[in-house]
Structure formats: structure tokens, C-alpha cells
Amino acid sequence: MSYFKIETRNVSLYYGNTQALKNITLGVPENKVVAIIGPSGCGKSTYLRLFNRMNDMIDGVRVEGEVLLNGKNIYADGVRVEDVRKRVGMVFQKPNPFPKSIFENVAYGLRINGVTNKRYIEETVERALRQAALWDEVKDNLKKSALALSGGQQQRLCIARALAVEPSVILMDEPSSALDPISNAKIEELIWELKKKYTILIVTHNMQQAARVSDWTAFFYLGELIEYAETKDLFTNPRNEKTQNYITGRFG
Amino acid sequence: MTHLDSELNRLKGEIEEMGNLVRHQLRKSVQALVHMRKDLAREVLFQERRINATELKIDRDCENIMALFNPVAIDLRLVFAAFKINSHLERMGDHSKGIASYALELQRPLPEDLLEKLELFAAVDQLEQMIESNIMAFRDGDSAKARKIFQSDGQLDAWNRKAIQIVIDYFPQHPDRVADLLNVNSTVRKLERIGDLNKNIAEEIIFYVEAHVLKHEKEKI
Numbered sequence: 001m002s003y004f005k006i007e008t009r010n011v012s013l014y015y016g017n018t019q020a021l022k023n024i025t026l027g028v029p030e031n032k033v034v035a036i037i038g039p040s041g042c043g044k045s046t047y048l049r050l051f052n053r054m055n056d057m058i059d060g061v062r063v064e065g066e067v068l069l070n071g072k073n074i075y076a077d078g079v080r081v082e083d084v085r086k087r088v089g090m091v092f093q094k095p096n097p098f099p100k101s102i103f104e105n106v107a108y109g110l111r112i113n114g115v116t117n118k119r120y121i122e123e124t125v126e127r128a129l130r131q132a133a134l135w136d137e138v139k140d141n142l143k144k145s146a147l148a149l150s151g152g153q154q155q156r157l158c159i160a161r162a163l164a165v166e167p168s169v170i171l172m173d174e175p176s177s178a179l180d181p182i183s184n185a186k187i188e189e190l191i192w193e194l195k196k197k198y199t200i201l202i203v204t205h206n207m208q209q210a211a212r213v214s215d216w217t218a219f220f221y222l223g224e225l226i227e228y229a230e231t232k233d234l235f236t237n238p239r240n241e242k243t244q245n246y247i248t249g250r251f252g
Numbered sequence: 253m254t255h256l257d258s259e260l261n262r263l264k265g266e267i268e269e270m271g272n273l274v275r276h277q278l279r280k281s282v283q284a285l286v287h288m289r290k291d292l293a294r295e296v297l298f299q300e301r302r303i304n305a306t307e308l309k310i311d312r313d314c315e316n317i318m319a320l321f322n323p324v325a326i327d328l329r330l331v332f333a334a335f336k337i338n339s340h341l342e343r344m345g346d347h348s349k350g351i352a353s354y355a356l357e358l359q360r361p362l363p364e365d366l367l368e369k370l371e372l373f374a375a376v377d378q379l380e381q382m383i384e385s386n387i388m389a390f391r392d393g394d395s396a397k398a399r400k401i402f403q404s405d406g407q408l409d410a411w412n413r414k415a416i417q418i419v420i421d422y423f424p425q426h427p428d429r430v431a432d433l434l435n436v437n438s439t440v441r442k443l444e445r446i447g448d449l450n451k452n453i454a455e456e457i458i459f460y461v462e463a464h465v466l467k468h469e470k471e472k473i
Contacts, residue, residue, distance in 0.1 A: 207324070208322055211324070235324045235325060235328075236324070236325060236328060236329070236463070237325065237329075237463040238325050244325050244326060247324050247325055248256075248323070248324060248325055248326065248327050249254060249256065250254065250257075
């Protein structure tokens with residue numbers, strides 16, 4: 001059994017002839033939040049998407065090395081993408097609720113997995129909305145369209161939708177970059193709460209956010225993992241000059 | 253240069269200004285005592301208000317940089333170091349003020365033979381050099397220069413022990429000058445304390461440049 005909940009070992013990823021990730025070895029311990037920072041195009045989103053096999057959908061993508069979930073390679077023969085995604089939820093930069101009711105958005109994952117028990121679905125929807133800190137705001141309007149919610153509420157709804165299928169890992173790709181400061185603060189509080197039960201990997205451009213929410217931080221540059229350290233160390237005393245230049249805003 | 257860089261440079265400039273003020277106060281206060289120049293002593297007391305005002309200004313600037321720029325890594329350490337160096341310098345100012353107030357208490361000049369033996373100005377020269385070196389080391393981010401302060405402080409400690417003994421030996425023959433001699437003794441101790449504060453500043457500079465904490469360590473390497 002691996003010490004890490006999710007990890008990559010010597011992973012390289014190519015888009016055709018272009019190498020986007022260079023031999024990345026990195027692990028996320030269970031119930032920890034790991035932030036990935038780095039300039040645009042450094043490979044951080046590509047890296048995140050390894051863990052729910054989102055890169056599979058892009059033509060010409062080739063992955064080398066091992067991507068492990070609970071110590072098992074999720075790129076091995078016979079592993080079904082659906083099974084991976086059930087265990088690895090994802091939240092995107094822009095809230096993307098379905099044009100359905102609030103309730104149906106959260107119930108969606110259960111329904112496509114064949115769950116029909118009405119009571120179970122109701123309980124799960126409530127639990128997920130509570131975990132996403134949205135229940136109190138929507139409990140009287142569950143039939144309302146999700147698209148009528150504010151941006152911050154939509155994003156928490158998407159988190160609830162991801163939580164409903166009980167994943168063990170949550171991937172977040174810039175989850176609050178499109179939100180106002182109050183909504184952003186709520187998402188960050190939520191991440192802090194969620195890590196008690198989940199393992200979270202988050203990509204962010206907001207360095208202060210990385211500093212606030214994560215236990216460990218990885219700095220990526222040009223497809224390479226430059227530095228991976230405890231967040232408090234990386235932001236007070238980075239070992240690598242490139243990291244120092246990036247986090248202090250003196251890059252290039 | 254980034255906006256943050258220019259703010260940090262301004263902060264360094266303010267520390268330099270504070271250091272120079274403190275340096276002048278130190279020399280002036282000892283001159284006031286040795287030559288019984290009460291006018292100089294009053295100047296020191298007056299200037300002390302300027303030092304306090306500068307201290308508050310630097311504190312406020314540190315606070316603003318933290319709030320507005322959220323500095324990290326070496327920038328964060330620089331602001332922390334400036335914040336503490338500021339307070340060490342202010343303490344030096346307080347000691348100079350104390351020496352100046354002894355000068356105001358004098359009813360007649362201190363005995364010349366005692367002053368000759370004490371070599372107070374040799375200590376002042378060395379302290380001024382330490383302050384100046386520290387200011388330059390902080391400005392240039394030069395931790396090697398800061399480390400040299402520890403040696404200077406060792407020399408100053410040796411002078412301090414010798415000077416205290418000289419004052420003690422002087423007591424029995426001059427019972428009429430007990431009050432003045434006690435003040436001279438305190439002056440020697442204050443100068444020694446200023447040396448220690450310089451050592452503290454050097455530690456802050458090393459922390460800023462190398463992220464290495466020397467505080468409370470016996471071996472300063």
C-alpha cells in the first residue's frame with residue numbers, strides 16, 4: 001500500500017511531439033490539500049487531469065510512467081474510466097451546472113450510476129449540499145433552476161455534485177478564480193472542511209490562496225516539477241531560485 | 253524594479269536614516285558626559301523625539317507593506333527583519349538618552365584621570381562602526397558583513413569588563429563622587445548593551461538573507 005492517496009511516478013505526457021510533463025514524481029497524502037502553482041502553460045492543469053483521465057479525450061496524447069490511486073495504476077489495462085471518475089471528483093474553473101434543478105444537479109451522478117432509491121437519493125443530496133455549505137441557502141428552493149444561482153453558489157453546487165457520488169479525491173482547477181472575494185472565501189473555508197474526509201489536489205494562479213488552503217505546494221515550470229515542499233516552507237524559504245522568483249513576482 | 257521592490261528599498265532607506273540618527277545620538281551623549289556639555293545633552297533629549305517618530309513611521313510602513321503586498325520568502329523576511337532592527341535601533345536611542353541625562357546631573361566635570369583610563373570614545377568609535385556596518389550589511393543583503401559584528405562585540409565585552417573594574421577601583425579613593433561614579437558605571441553598561449543590540453541586528457540580517465535563525469544560539473556561525 002502506498003503512503004500516498006494519489007501519486008505519479010516518473011510521469012511524462014506528450015501532446016503529439018510536444019512534451020507537456022517531464023518525468024513528474026509527486027504524491028498527495030490522504031486528507032491533505034496539495035496546491036499546484038506555476039505560470040500559464042507550465043503543465044499544472046494537464047497534471048491535475050491525469051488523475052481522472054481527462055487527458056484521454058484529447059487526440060494524440062501519450063502518457064508514460066505510473067499514475068496511482070490507492071497504489072493502483074489507473075492507466076493499466078482493464079481500468080474503466082467511469083470507475084476512476086467515481087472515485088475522483090472534479091471542480092472546474094467556471095461553474096458548470098447542468099440546466100436542471102438544483103436537486104437534479106446533485107442527484108445526477110447517482111442517477112447515471114443506476115441508483116433509484118428515492119429516499120437514499122434525497123438523503124445524499126442533502127448531505128452533499130450540507131458538505132458544500134450550500135444547504136441553508138437552497139433548501140427551500142431545491143426545484144429552482146441551478147442556473148438562477150449566483151456564481152459562488154453555482155460553484156458550491158458543482159462541489160456538492162462532485163461529493164454526491166462519494167469520491168475519495170477531489171481535483172480542483174482554479175475553483176474560485178471566477179468568483180468574488182466573499183464566494184472565494186467560502187470556497188476556501190470549504191476546502192479546509194472537506195480535507196477532513198477527502199484528499200484534494202488544487203491548481204491555482206492565486207498564490208495567496210495556495211498559501212492559505214494547502215498543506216503542501218508544488219511549483220511547476222515548463223512541464224517540470226521544480227519544487228515540492230510544505231506550504232509554510234515554500235512560501236517562507238523556497239529552496240529553488242526559480243520558485244523564489246515566481247512567488248515573489250520577479251519572474252523572467 | 254517592481255512596485256514592491258521600490259517599497260522595500262524605501263524601507264531600507266528609512267532604516268539607514270534611523271541608524272544614522274542613533275549613531276549621532278550615541279556620540280553626542282558621550283561627548284556631553286565626558287566634557288560636561290549640558291547643551292549637547294539637551295540636544296540629545298530633543299532629538300530622541302525624532303528617533304521615536306521615525307520608529308513609528310517604520311513600523312507603519314512595515315505594516316502597510318504586509319497588508320498591501322503580502323510579501324513572501326525573502327521579501328517577507330526583509331520586512332520582519334526591518335521591523336525588529338527598527339526596535340533594536342530605538343532601544344539604542346533610549347540608552348543614549350540615558351547617558352545624556354547623566355550628563356545633565358553632573359555638578360562638576362568627571363575626573364580626567366578616570367576618563368583617560370576608561371577610553372569611552374574608543375568604545376563609541378567601535379559602536380559607531382558596528383552600526384554603520386550593520387546598516388550597510390542590511391542595505392546590501394550582505395550576511396558575511398553582518399557576521400563580523402559578532403567579533404566586534406567580543407572586543408567590546410572585553411573593554412566593558414576592564415572599564416567596570418576601573419570604576420570599581422576608583423570608588424574607595426573618591427567617596428565624594430559616588431553618585432557620578434555610579435552614573436559612569438551605568439554608562440559603561442549602556443555602551444555594552446548597545447553592542448549587544450548590534451549583535452541582535454546582525455542576527456536579523458542573517459535571518460533576512462539566509463533564512464537562518466541564530467537567535468539564542470551560543471555559537472554564531
